[in-house]
Amino acid sequence: xxxxxxxxxxxxxxxxxxxxxxxxxxxxxxxxxxxxxxxxxxxxxxxxxxxxxxxxxxxxxxxxxxxxxxxxxxxxxxxxxxxxxxxxxxxxxxxxxxxxxxxxxxxxxxxxxxxxxxxxxxxxxxxxxxxxxxxxxxxxxxxxxxxxxxxxxxxxxxxxxxxxxxxxxxxxxxxxxxxxxxxxxxxxxxxxxxxxxxxxxxxxxxxxxxxxxxxxxxxxxxxxxxxxxxxxxxxxxxxxxxxxxxxxxxxxxxxxxxxxxxxxxxxxxxxxxxxxxxxxxxxxxxxxxxxxxxxxxxxxxxxxx
Amino acid sequence: xxxxxxxxxxxxxxxxxxxxxxxxxxxxxxxxxxxxxxxxxxxxxxxxxxxxxxxxxxxxxxxxxxxxxxxxxxxxxxxxxxxxxxxxxxxxxxxxxxxxxxxxxxxxxxxxxxxxxxxxxxxxxxxxxxxxxxxxxxxxxxxxxxxxxxxxxxxxxxxxxxxxxxxxxxxxxxxxxxxxxxxxxxxxxxxxxxxxxxxxxxxxxxxxxxxxxxxxxxxxxxxxxxxxxxxxxxxxxxxxxxxxxxxxxxxxxxxxxxxxxxxxxxxxxxxxxxxxxxxxxxxxxxxxxxxxxxxxxxxxxxxx
Amino acid sequence: xxxxxxxxxxxxxxxxxxxxxxxxxxxxxxxxxxxxxxxxxxxxxxxxxxxxxxxxxxxxxxxxxxxxxxxxxxxxxxxxxxxxxxxxxxxxxxxxxxxxxxxxxxxxxxxxxxxxxxxxxxxxxxxxxxxxxxxxxxxxxxxxxxxxxxxxxxxxxxxxxxxxxxxxxxxxxxxxxxxxxxxxxxxxxxxxxxxxxxxxxxxxxxxxxxxxxxxxxxxxxxxxxxxxxxxxxxxxxxxxxxxxxxxxxxxxxxxxxxxxxxxxxxxxxxxxxxxxxxxxxxxxxxxxxxxxxxxxxxxxxxxxxxxxxxxxxxxxxxxxxxxxxxxxxxxxxxxxxxxxx
Numbered sequence: 001x002x003x004x005x006x007x008x009x010x011x012x013x014x015x016x017x018x019x020x021x022x023x024x025x026x027x028x029x030x031x032x033x034x035x036x037x038x039x040x041x042x043x044x045x046x047x048x049x050x051x052x053x054x055x056x057x058x059x060x061x062x063x064x065x066x067x068x069x070x071x072x073x074x075x076x077x078x079x080x081x082x083x084x085x086x087x088x089x090x091x092x093x094x095x096x097x098x099x100x101x102x103x104x105x106x107x108x109x110x111x112x113x114x115x116x117x118x119x120x121x122x123x124x125x126x127x128x129x130x131x132x133x134x135x136x137x138x139x140x141x142x143x144x145x146x147x148x149x150x151x152x153x154x155x156x157x158x159x160x161x162x163x164x165x166x167x168x169x170x171x172x173x174x175x176x177x178x179x180x181x182x183x184x185x186x187x188x189x190x191x192x193x194x195x196x197x198x199x200x201x202x203x204x205x206x207x208x209x210x211x212x213x214x215x216x217x218x219x220x221x222x223x224x225x226x227x228x229x230x231x232x233x234x235x236x237x238x239x240x241x242x243x244x245x246x247x248x249x250x251x252x253x254x255x256x257x258x259x260x261x262x263x264x265x266x267x268x269x270x271x272x273x274x275x276x277x278x279x280x281x282x283x284x285x286x287x288x289x290x291x292x293x294x295x296x297x298x299x300x301x302x303x304x305x
Numbered sequence: 306x307x308x309x310x311x312x313x314x315x316x317x318x319x320x321x322x323x324x325x326x327x328x329x330x331x332x333x334x335x336x337x338x339x340x341x342x343x344x345x346x347x348x349x350x351x352x353x354x355x356x357x358x359x360x361x362x363x364x365x366x367x368x369x370x371x372x373x374x375x376x377x378x379x380x381x382x383x384x385x386x387x388x389x390x391x392x393x394x395x396x397x398x399x400x401x402x403x404x405x406x407x408x409x410x411x412x413x414x415x416x417x418x419x420x421x422x423x424x425x426x427x428x429x430x431x432x433x434x435x436x437x438x439x440x441x442x443x444x445x446x447x448x449x450x451x452x453x454x455x456x457x458x459x460x461x462x463x464x465x466x467x468x469x470x471x472x473x474x475x476x477x478x479x480x481x482x483x484x485x486x487x488x489x490x491x492x493x494x495x496x497x498x499x500x501x502x503x504x505x506x507x508x509x510x511x512x513x514x515x516x517x518x519x520x521x522x523x524x525x526x527x528x529x530x531x532x533x534x535x536x537x538x539x540x541x542x543x544x545x546x547x548x549x550x551x552x553x554x555x556x557x558x559x560x561x562x563x564x565x566x567x568x569x570x571x572x573x574x575x576x577x578x579x580x581x582x583x584x585x586x587x588x589x590x591x592x593x594x595x596x597x598x599x600x601x602x603x604x605x606x607x608x609x
Numbered sequence: 610x611x612x613x614x615x616x617x618x619x620x621x622x623x624x625x626x627x628x629x630x631x632x633x634x635x636x637x638x639x640x641x642x643x644x645x646x647x648x649x650x651x652x653x654x655x656x657x658x659x660x661x662x663x664x665x666x667x668x669x670x671x672x673x674x675x676x677x678x679x680x681x682x683x684x685x686x687x688x689x690x691x692x693x694x695x696x697x698x699x700x701x702x703x704x705x706x707x708x709x710x711x712x713x714x715x716x717x718x719x720x721x722x723x724x725x726x727x728x729x730x731x732x733x734x735x736x737x738x739x740x741x742x743x744x745x746x747x748x749x750x751x752x753x754x755x756x757x758x759x760x761x762x763x764x765x766x767x768x769x770x771x772x773x774x775x776x777x778x779x780x781x782x783x784x785x786x787x788x789x790x791x792x793x794x795x796x797x798x799x800x801x802x803x804x805x806x807x808x809x810x811x812x813x814x815x816x817x818x819x820x821x822x823x824x825x826x827x828x829x830x831x832x833x834x835x836x837x838x839x840x841x842x843x844x845x846x847x848x849x850x851x852x853x854x855x856x857x858x859x860x861x862x863x864x865x866x867x868x869x870x871x872x873x874x875x876x877x878x879x880x881x882x883x884x885x886x887x888x889x890x891x892x893x894x895x896x897x898x899x900x901x902x903x904x905x906x907x908x909x910x911x912x913x914x915x916x917x918x919x920x921x922x923x924x925x926x927x928x929x930x931x932x933x934x935x936x937x938x939x940x941x942x943x944x945x946x947x948x949x950x
Contacts (some may be wrong), residue, residue, distance in 0.1 A: 007499035034439075144316070145323045147541075147593075150548025150585045153566055154328065157578060160570045161332060237447050242551055244449045245567060260449065267453065276505065278450045293441065507710035514666055514705075515699035515725045515778070519690075525724075526713050605758045606714055 040290025121181025130191025246279030402561035499531030528604025544589035719755030844921025
């Protein structure tokens with residue numbers, strides 16, 4: 001039955017490479033052979049350069065409204081021209097400028113959110129994994145409660161009730177998205193806490209913060225980076241969803257989710273108005289997801305390259 | 306086993322209590338609900354009336370206990386905006402979301418389990434890689450975008466399917482795909498990794514060494530095992546779908562729980578929001594419980 | 610004796626990042642009808658892969674070459690799925706090393722055994738026949754056991770179940786891959802006795818793969834000792850156990866404690882070093898680095914399997930009589946039998 005193969009059965013172990021290289025070096029070497037790493041990395045780099053270097057690529061002010069040039073078509077359209085390469089929106093704003101500056105907001109919210117949620121997640125996860133016992137039970141309970149709360153609904157309610165500002169949006173999304181970080185940090189810490197070097201540090205009387213900073217943190221960074229990357233994608237996705245529903249980023253600021261929402265009514269006759277920010281958003285999330293998957297593969301100890 | 310269920314039920318009840326406390330305080334402590342409910346042009350007297358009517362002037366814990374008492378008696382309150390009891394409103398909207406969720410889950414399972422199995426049978430093959438691409442794309446597509454894309458493709462360009470409302474079964478197809486597509490990558494990946502592992506296990510080797518058929522090996526002795534974690538994840542995903550249906554229902558103008566929640570949030574219809582949060586959380590918690598029990602049924606080693 | 614299984618020139622290679630491994634380098638084996646052959650060697654000598662190759666169960670990345678693998682006069686090379694399903698279980702049944710994991714934990718024992726037996730011997734798949742067979746392999750309260758799940762049974766019981774399953778399929782040959790290794794010592798002896806008795810009773814051919822040259826191989830008619838992917842000595846049980854010729858066979862026997870002996874001879878022997886990695890082609894005797902009696906000739910060229918005066922075959926320069934003819938020259942033209950797995 002050739003459809004099933006026991007790839008590992010009785011296969012002698014592969015010979016050890018002559019030179020033993022450090023985990024980081026090994027991961028880098030694996031990464032350079034990883035298709036997902038390249039594809040994700042290149043797309044993300046292009047987006048980052050375009051968005052962060054926005055003034056280099058467009059001379060227009062994204063906030064400038066010009067009602068005499070409303071809904072101009074993009075340059076590939078028969079009536080488009082280079083003064084507005086991607087056309088203009090329903091308020092006559094330059095769509096390219098909106099896209100580039102709007103991307104900044106999406107990325108900014110994403111990054112700030114991850115900082116917040118990893119603070120919460122790592123604290124809870126390390127506490128649960130390291131202390132065990134009652135602390136573990138309590139953290140587990142908090143986690144269960146968090147998982148029981150429907151993210152989109154609670155975020156919508158929170159934003160609706162607490163008001164709609166950028167810091168608040170970060171607070172709400174970050175305050176809701178730490179679940180996977182806890183799960184991963186807890187599991188990794190649990191494994192580590194049983195290892196000898198932690199026991200040794202404990203036995204010579206190292207303090208908890210010291211053990212955390214010197215022994216635990218360096219050893220959980222690899223899985224943490226992987227989860228943070230994947231969570232960054234989820235955070236941007238959630239931000240765009242809230243914004244699309246009208247309870248996230250508010251004008252005059254703009255983000256890609258808001259651009260899609262504002263173009264919704266135009267989508268029959270001017271589909272590019274949705275396609276441009278929509279594709280950018282999907283590509284951004286896709287590239288981060290690809291990168292996260294690649295990082296997971298290359299940092300895996302069993303070396304699935 | 307009996308002890309296990311009792312314990313799990315206890316935890317579930319406790320989780321729901323804390324969950325409801327959080328959502329209740331979120332709504333009541335954040336601002337003055339009376340002001341928001343009364344609207345912008347309300348006079349101070351009108352606000353005061355609302356405050357007294359809904360008991361917002363009483364201490365917070367009293368309000369909460371009052372609400373919990375009512376809920377336990379089956380009284381979910383009265384909608385301020387719709388001027389109607391909450392329970393019948395929910396009863397009207399729930400079937401739409403339930404139907405949507407079941408169809409979406411069915412779609413997700415129907416696509417991702419076969420795909421995961423095929424990918425696992427030929428790891429690193431073209432099919433495996435294609436399945437992986439589909440999975441990553443699915444994770445990366447916000448559901449409002451996939452909804453719009455589906456509407457544009459199948460509703461507007463091809464004119465195959467209706468794009469808004471809940472009139473017939475056909476109305477549910479596109480929303481179910483949009484909602485299920487987001488859930489399928491997790492299920493696919495889990496099926497794939499589970500299958501790869503189980504196909505290397507000794508009991509599949511036994512089946513092969515004794516000349517059993519491909520079906521017996523892959524399905525009876527393979528998928529049967531790989532499906533166990535999938536059941537829990539799918540159950541949990543179903544819970545997520547109820548919350549995630551907000552977007553899809555909004556785009557496809559379906560009057561389910563999700564759309565009702567969205568509208569109620571914008572109308573600041575406190576009692577309705579609260580009831581929906583409670584129901585979605587309770588559904589999720591019960592589904593998680595059901596997943597644990599299903600696991601015990603599927604894996605004889607867990608049974609006691 | 611009628612020839613049941615014949616393996617000639619079996620080679621297995623596995624390409625890896627670090628080069629091509631050759632865990633099996635040209636093995637010849639045969640089992641007669643109703644005969645017991647013990648294949649003995651340390652772990653990594655290629656004995657288990659040889660067994661898997663016979664049933665076409667090699668891992669997918671392994672490449673198989675052989676001049677001939679024939680069962681009951683029919684070649685097993687290049688069989689299709691459909692043909693394999695007629696052979697596996699029905700003609701050649703396998704008993705595995707680890708009875709703890711060999712059964713599917715999700716199904717009751719009775720259902721699992723019936724699933725296999727129904728395909729090969731439907732008339733044996735009845736509860737009555739199954740109960741009868743379970744009793745025969747020494748399982749008490751067989752009715753009850755059939756309704757239990759694998760995890761509710763002990764390792765010894767599960768191995769008896771495995772043996773019962775194999776026998777219910779009424780095969781001509783049973784390949785038992787380290788059938789007692791995973792079991793407690795007392796259970797090991799019981800299972801071994803059971804296998805020996807059943808073999809004698811049913812006249813089924815038995816290929817017993819083991820690392821235990823003493824006790825386990827003791828139930829065999831013939832013994833083949835493998836080292837580094839080659840057969841280094843093969844002959845009758847008496848010849849091998851009472852008068853081993855190859856230094857490796859002697860070493861293996863010295864590792865076995867002999868009760869009742871005193872003095873220096875009672876000291877347990879050991880073979881220095883470890884099995885060499887099967888990397889690349891052989892250019893000399895594979896055992897030379899661990900051999901106490903290695904001599905210059907051992908480093909010059911591969912060693913052929915030579916017949917001795919008593920009919921046994923030995924692969925060692927010590928027994929190079931001037932002008933002797935090796936059993937067979939190393940074959941250059943090998944039939945590539947990829948796709949067997």
